[in-house]
Amino acid sequence: MSRVRRVLIEGVRIFDGESVAGHGSVEFAGGVITRVVTDPAPRPPVSCEVIDGTGLTLLPGLIDAHTHVFGAESNLELALAFGVTTELDMFMGPPEATRSLCELAGRRDDLADLRSSGLLASAPGGHPGVTMPLLPTVAGPDRADAFVAARQAEGAHFIKIMVDDGANHGMSLPALDRATVTALADAARRRGLLTVAHVSAVWSARLALDSGVDTLTHLPLEAALDEAFARRAAAGGRAVIPTLAMLELSAPRPSPALCAGRSLAHDPRIADHLPEQARTAIAEGHEGLCVERPSPGHRFRHALSSVARLHRAGVPVLAGTDSNHRPDRACPVVHGAALHAELALLVEAGLTPAQALAAATSAPAAHFGLADRGVIAPGRRADLVLVAGDPTEDITATRSIEAIWRSGVRFDREAHRRRVTSGAATERAAPRTKRRTP
Numbered sequence: 001m002s003r004v005r006r007v008l009i010e011g012v013r014i015f016d017g018e019s020v021a022g023h024g025s026v027e028f029a030g031g032v033i034t035r036v037v038t039d040p041a042p043r044p045p046v047s048c049e050v051i052d053g054t055g056l057t058l059l060p061g062l063i064d065a066h067t068h069v070f071g072a073e074s075n076l077e078l079a080l081a082f083g084v085t086t087e088l089d090m091f092m093g094p095p096e097a098t099r100s101l102c103e104l105a106g107r108r109d110d111l112a113d114l115r116s117s118g119l120l121a122s123a124p125g126g127h128p129g130v131t132m133p134l135l136p137t138v139a140g141p142d143r144a145d146a147f148v149a150a151r152q153a154e155g156a157h158f159i160k161i162m163v164d165d166g167a168n169h170g171m172s173l174p175a176l177d178r179a180t181v182t183a184l185a186d187a188a189r190r191r192g193l194l195t196v197a198h199v200s201a202v203w204s205a206r207l208a209l210d211s212g213v214d215t216l217t218h219l220p221l222e223a224a225l226d227e228a229f230a231r232r233a234a235a236g237g238r239a240v241i242p243t244l245a246m247l248e249l250s251a252p253r254p255s256p257a258l259c260a261g262r263s264l265a266h267d268p269r270i271a272d273h274l275p276e277q278a279r280t281a282i283a284e285g286h287e288g289l290c291v292e293r294p295s296p297g298h299r300f301r302h303a304l305s306s307v308a309r310l311h312r313a314g315v316p317v318l319a320g321t322d323s324n325h326r327p328d329r330a331c332p333v334v335h336g337a338a339l340h341a342e343l344a345l346l347v348e349a350g351l352t353p354a355q356a357l358a359a360a361t362s363a364p365a366a367h368f369g370l371a372d373r374g375v376i377a378p379g380r381r382a383d384l385v386l387v388a389g390d391p392t393e394d395i396t397a398t399r400s401i402e403a404i405w406r407s408g409v410r411f412d413r414e415a416h417r418r419r420v421t422s423g424a425a426t427e428r429a430a431p432r433t434k435r436r437t438p
Contacts, residue, residue, distance in 0.1 A: 005029060005047045007382075007408070011039075012053025013390060017060045017362035017375030019354055020392055026058055028382035031408035036376055056402055057390055060361040060376050061085025061383030064339050065368070066217050066241045066320025069114065071097050073104070075325060075335045076111035081273055081416045082336030083385035083398065085406045088158075088320070088368060089116035090196060090217065093135075095154035102155065109409035112336075113383075115368070117160035117196065118151050121184055123174045127166040130173055138176065144183035148191060158194040158368065159184065161213060163204040168250075168291040175204070181211035194368065196241070200290075209233060215367070217241040217320065218290060221251050221298040224305035230313035239316040239367045242307050243290070244345035245338045246322035250291035251300040260341040260348070261332060269399035270337050273413070275420040277327055278334045285330030290322060307349035316367055317351065319343060319360035340399050343391075353395040382408035 006029040014021040014036065024038035027048075063086045069075045071092060079087055092098045098118050105114035121144075122129045124137040138147050148159055161184050166173035176184075181197070188195045189212075196215040197208035202223050208216055209232060216233075219225065219242050233240070249261050264270045265283035274282070281287075291298065311317050321338035325331045339360060346356040365374025373381045384405045389397035404411040 006034075007049045007051065007405075009051045009053045009058055009386065012386070013057040014376055015057055015059050015354070015357055015392060016377065017365075018358050021376075026376060026384070028384070028405070028408050031382055033376060033378055033380050033382050036378060051386075051403070053386070055388065057387050057392070057397070058376065059083070059357065059385045059387065059391070059398070060374055061381075061385055061404075061406065062339055062360045062398075063319070063364040063370070063374060064088065064321055064323065064335075064360070065318040065364040066090050066243050066322050067335060068092065068322070068324040069101065069116075069335075070324070070326055071101055072326070073101070073111060075323075076105055076114060077416065078278070078325075078334070078420075079112040079323075079336035080110065080404065080406060080411055081413055082270070082340065083401055083404050084112050084336045084339055085383040085385075085404070086113045086115070086370065086373060087335070088364070089114060090160050090198075091120045092116050093119050095119065099155040109406050110411060113406070115157040117158050118154050118156040120160040120162055120198075121147055121176070122162040123176045123180075126173045126175055127162060127164045127169065127171070130166070130171070138180055138184065141179045141183035144180060145187040148184060148187040148193065152191050152193060156193070158196055159188040161185075161195055161197045161208070163197050163208050164200040165204075168200050168293065170293040178207050178211050181207060181213065185212040185214070205229070209236070209238065212236075213238075215239045215241060215318075218243050218322070219247065219303040219306045221247060221291060221300065221302055222295065223297075224302045225309060227309055227313070230309040230315060233310060233315045234313040239318055239363075240307075240310050241318045241320035242303060242346075242349075243320050243322040243342075244303060244307070244349065245342040246290050246333050247303045248300050248341075248345060249332055250289040251294055251298050251303075253300060260344045261338065264337050264341055267399060269401075270340060273417045273420070274334070274337060275327075278325060278337070281325065281330045282332045282334055282337065285332040287329045288324045288326075288331035288333065304345075304349040307346065307351075311349070311351060311355070316363050317346065317359050318364045318367060319346060319356070320364075340396070343395050343398060347395045354392045356395055357391060357398075
């Protein structure tokens with residue numbers, strides 16, 4: 001990899017993060033977009049690399065708004081190989097390792113950039129703390145402020161709150177009550193931090209909404225959220241990260257052939273760039289699902305209906321997958337690859353392809369305060385994805401990747417493909433060292 005002085009992509013269809021701006025040229029240098037113009041193309045400056053964008057579409061780098069990296073550099077490399085230039089991690093520890101990996105990703109142009117909630121808030125003896133005895137918990141509203149302060153001191157970029165009674169995992173566990181969730185949301189707001197609530201059912205979605213949490217992630221499978229819920233969420237300025245890629249695999253489906261997530265293993269645009277273990281996990285894996293024991297009433301169509309209602313009401317829908325791939329487990333929601341299934345599922349839920357693309361670019365950037373990315377405009381980061389065809393007409397065109405740049409540095413996708421398909425790729429955990437200054 002090398003950073004050329006200046007790159008100009010000519011005659012390309014430009015999706016600027018919200019809509020197709022038309023055909024034109026995009027120039028970037030020093031990791032930043034310097035010019036965006038429509039035809040006629042500008043005269044290429046001296047020492048400029050010129051790329052012919054005829055028949056191609058240029059997108060902002062994709063943002064996956066819900067992942068679990070588990071400290072593995074290779075997950076961030078895999079994400080970048082599929083055009084995901086930023087991941088928002090929703091639970092990782094220990095804090096020093098999380099901070100170290102975030103800082104490493106900030107320096108390395110061959111990895112997706114990373115933001116993380118660090119350790120999440122949950123009830124004593126609740127999910128997931130019941131199996132993680134060292135995980136700090138919140139024993140009531142009077143403990144909320146100290147919990148948020150500790151996470152902020154550790155470097156958390158936002159606060160993740162579990163509102164889950166364990167039922168989806170075959171358990172009956174204590175869950176955070178409304179007073180405690182409200183106190184957590186208030187404490188985070190005072191410190192300028194967004195809150196994200198993991199919801200597991202209709203009751204938990206309502207509790208999170210009533211408690212003033214900024215963002216809901218996951219959606220109920222036992223029933224669709226109603227119009228009144230959607231209107232209240234919109235009026236309160238909430239956003240939702242549905243994680244349809246995870247929910248689809250967690251709910252019964254009529255046939256694996258109809259599953260967008262499973263089909264990735266058979267799409268050469270995806271499969272040819274996956275390690276064998278990840279490809280097998282996508283095709284056959286059942287570990288790491290957010291619903292391990294679905295009830296007879298669980299239906300994926302309920303989640304699709306909820307997305308449609310929330311979107312129609314004006315609630316920002318953010319593309320997030322809940323990717324939690326690990327090489328030692330057959331987790332089918334794989335970093336990078338799963339976001340392309342998420343985009344297709346958002347379209348299945350009723351978003352237009354352009355709206356689905358916005359859900360993976362400008363919308364999460366705006367909601368999470370990532371003001372330097374998510375759109376193609378002068379002064380923004382040169383996080384860019386060049387694809388064949390027009391994904392605003394056929395959303396699966398995002399899989400036909402021609403080139404990826406992170407901070408203006410082109411990712412060597414072919415070298416990555418050769419390495420992972422030869423079995424030479426290894427999982428590199430974040431170094432557990434003291435904080436380092438970039």
